[in-house]
Amino acid sequence: MISRPIFFNIRSQFYSKIHIINRNSSYILNRINRPLYINYDNLISLQKRDQSSSSNSDKNIDLSKFPAENIRNFSIIAHVDHGKSTLADRLLELTGTISSNHLHQQVLDKLTVERERGITVKAQTCSMFYKYNNKNYLLNLIDTPGHVDFNYEVSRSLAACQGTILLVDSSQGIQAQTVANFFLAFNEGLTVIPVINKIDLPTAEPDRVINQIESTFELDVSDIALISAKSGIGVDKILPTVIEKIPPPSGDINKPLKAFLFDSWYDTYVGVVCIMAIVDGKLQKGDKIMSAYSEKKYEVVDIGIMHPEQVTTGYLHAGQVGYVICSMKVAAEAHIGDTFYHIKNPVEPLPGFEPAKSMVFAGVFPTDANEFNRLDESINKLTLNDASVSVQKETSC
CATH class of the missing domain: 3.40.50.300 (P-loop containing nucleotide triphosphate hydrolases)
Structure with missing residues (x-):
């Protein structure tokens, strides 16, 4: 009996997520459901983001000067x-x-x-x-x-x-x-x-x-x-x-908080960074918030705007858009289109949210069995940074 490499069964919730995996061929993974050859260098590039995106608190920005x-x-x-x-x-x-x-x-x-x-x-x-x-x-x-x-x-x-x-x-x-x-x-x-x-x-x-x-x-x-x-x-x-x-946003700072999540990424030092639009109310550091979809609770540990990198402001109010760091540890908890609100003031979720569904499936393994551990590491980093990818490990003999 000959032992064969372990397969990673990667499931993507958007066609585009699997497209990125093999950056040397344009869109060959559109409709695949078979093993493919992939090397470490191609995959590791998926999770690379500019490390210059660390928070910058040197700039003093007073958001109260900008009403809706x-x-x-x-x-x-x-x-x-x-x-x-x-x-x-x-x-x-x-x-x-x-x-x-x-x-x-x-x-x-x-x-x-x-x-x-x-x-x-x-x-x-x-x-x-x-x-x-x-x-x-x-x-x-x-x-x-x-x-x-x-x-x-x-x-x-x-x-x-x-x-x-x-x-x-x-x-x-x-x-x-x-x-x-x-x-x-x-x-x-x-x-x-x-x-x-x-x-x-x-x-x-x-x-x-x-x-x-x-x-x-x-x-x-x-x-x-x-x-x-x-x-x-x-x-x-x-x-x-x-x-x-273009009209100004119509949100009301005096209403209960409604925050709309439309992007996220994983940061090695702080965990998941969420990009949110504040539809109503005000969100500030120390607030305890809840996801309308998962009902998980979080505490805001940092909040600010992208200018173009992270600049801490301490709060965001209705009509403003910025980043929120709230002790979220894995990107899978950040659902695009989700609504967040204060724990003590639940609100109706904003319309249009759809839980992502897996649409593309790919089995991947290293051409060189000695690179298995490196592939394992890079896939784990990919799942941290991309909420749309789920992974199952399989073995064959």
Whole structure:
């Protein structure tokens, strides 16, 4: 009898999660249910995030200066490679959130695989401060996943917004994901601001794309922004439009807490970091909260905004978006779309939550049996960082 390697049966709740596993082949794992060969280096890259995301308390930020009417929560949606992450970088530069140099490309793409492949995988957020008409505004940019397989994550990210920028490539025009993302935003009742990107390309046809947008989506294109996110042309027109056209959040700070979780990741030092939008009420350090889905209880040990890294503020109130660290030890407890509330003040969960279901199954084992322990270690780290992956070990003889 010959002993064979132990198989790891990885179950993913989103198609995209298994896509990431083999970054050397595009989407070959879409519909697999068979063993595949995988090496340690490919898998270990899945859990790598920028270690620069540690909390930064050097910045003094007083969130009480930003009532709900001075807050705008918005996202950028687009087809793959239409310039969404590049535009996000330019807006961060424009508001002074980051410096204007090439060291900060794809600031909101934290995962190694996101930077390598140019596709946003995890929803991210960044708070920006912007002065307009002698008023100071807090602008929360919620970056959405950039591939069609992440539709649920996109919809939950959009649920944290009141408006969105619909970015369209001036040479390619409207594509499949442009349409899909538009209707996700439309179904959430968001204000949609169309923007045409890459107007500096030799193949740009902005007039044709304007007509496409008007006829397909029936959007007002009378003052549509024509920009080049790469060079910065026209980008300065976007934030004033966001402030003027997107409504402020409608939450009430005096109501019981309702916090909406739309992203999370695992940090080696503090455990799970949750990204939440405060719909109603106020959440502060020391508060005891409960998950509406799992009914598990947690205590808030740190809270703040992403600017673009973690900056402790001590609290978040209605309309604001930021990170919450609450002694959550495993990412599997952070359910995208879940509602959190104060233990003593239970509330009705926010609508739209769907427990994630496994849709893709893969059996993996190392080609070299000597690498089994390294594979075991990397898979364990993957499950810590990604709540959508479950693992079962199997043996065969």
